[in-house]
Amino acid sequence: MVYPRQILYTKNILSFFQLNKKKNVKSNIDKFQTIFCKVFKTKKVLPIAMGRLGIYFACKEISDKSRNEIILSPFTIFDIVNMILSSNSKPVFCDIERNSNHLSLSSIKKKITKKTAAVIITHYETINPEIKKIYLFCKRNKIKVINDLAISIDSKLNRSYLYKYSDFSIYSFGFYKFVSSMYGGSIFVRNSKTLLKIKSKILKYPNYNLFDLFGQITKFILINFLLQKIIFNYFIFPIFRFGFFYDLNFINKFSKNDPNPYIDFKINKNLFKNLNISQINNIEESLRGLEKQRLVRKKNFNIYKKNLDNLNITLDYNEKLQGRSSFINFTILCKNKKNLKKYLMSKGFDLSQYFYRDCSSLKFFKKYGSNMINTKLHVKKLLFLPTHHKIPPDYVKKLSLAICKFYEKKSI
């Protein structure tokens, strides 16, 4: 049996030991623009230290004293909210739709005031089904659209990559991403003057060096070691299963991707770095397999859909619009999630019940909008199933059938 977590990280990191071969920031940016353009057909992008920095840059450019409100879904990582605050803008939370990950135009409209400067649209395993409508509405009303494509770099709508429906788009090349380079991100900027302005800023930053990346590289080696089949099967997975069965928070928190949220009004200066040539080469390499991998994930996604549709626990996926999404996982919303997860874990399936938190329920963010009923419910019921391109369809089928079996015995 191959477990999803065993195969999530397989990149060869040795190339990172040749970090400082070239220090020329400008030529690195040029190279990045060329390789990005080959796939995405635009050169209006810049490599940046992390995806979140793109939110900071975009908000800095958009906001001023009279218009500084940035509407966003609370279903995201807390760092995004902090980036908005660090840019002197004000986050305004907007609830997602029921039975969906996404914001709708009608709910966005309710949050718009004279001070609205921009809307951040986060795309998940599927694209926001109203992105075109939202973009056109915002354009007419002089509100900027920032697409958060951190986990959906390869999603398309009508044959166009999603940056086309935005003024700014951000991408992440972080540790867990499909296009990964330890740390890294990129920003698409529609306006050429603004693009040059941001470029002139980043030209002054130094490249990431081995010291900056040392922590990530060590983590990478350690994780790869712990994910070795025998170590994972007989040591790591049983610990996590034990933690989950007996509700042991000190173990369970390791399965969260942001276990210790905080509020921060100041940008961390460590973000003012540039990607070095090895990171850019790594991105080039990962981009090559992008579409092929997306198609494998789509296949896995459709196996879940086919098998689980009748159970009434799948999201409202619109096949016509969502056919070119990133499909990075398959989300189900179930009432008795804990029991389902226990059942699946007892059958040897490793699942994550944690995707994003409801940022509006964090005490220190409450003043930016609370009572996001749909998001709250969503987070409570959500379980996500792996679609990774290295997961064989057979595993996906077995997992789907185990879920069906669970619901045969229990009412949903």
Ligand SMILES: Cc1ncc(COP(=O)(O)O)c(C=O)c1O
């Ligand atoms: C939805 C979303 N937006 C933004 C980011 C930020 O990306 P980065 O970690 O490169 O800053 C992430 C990271 O996981 C994310 O999941």
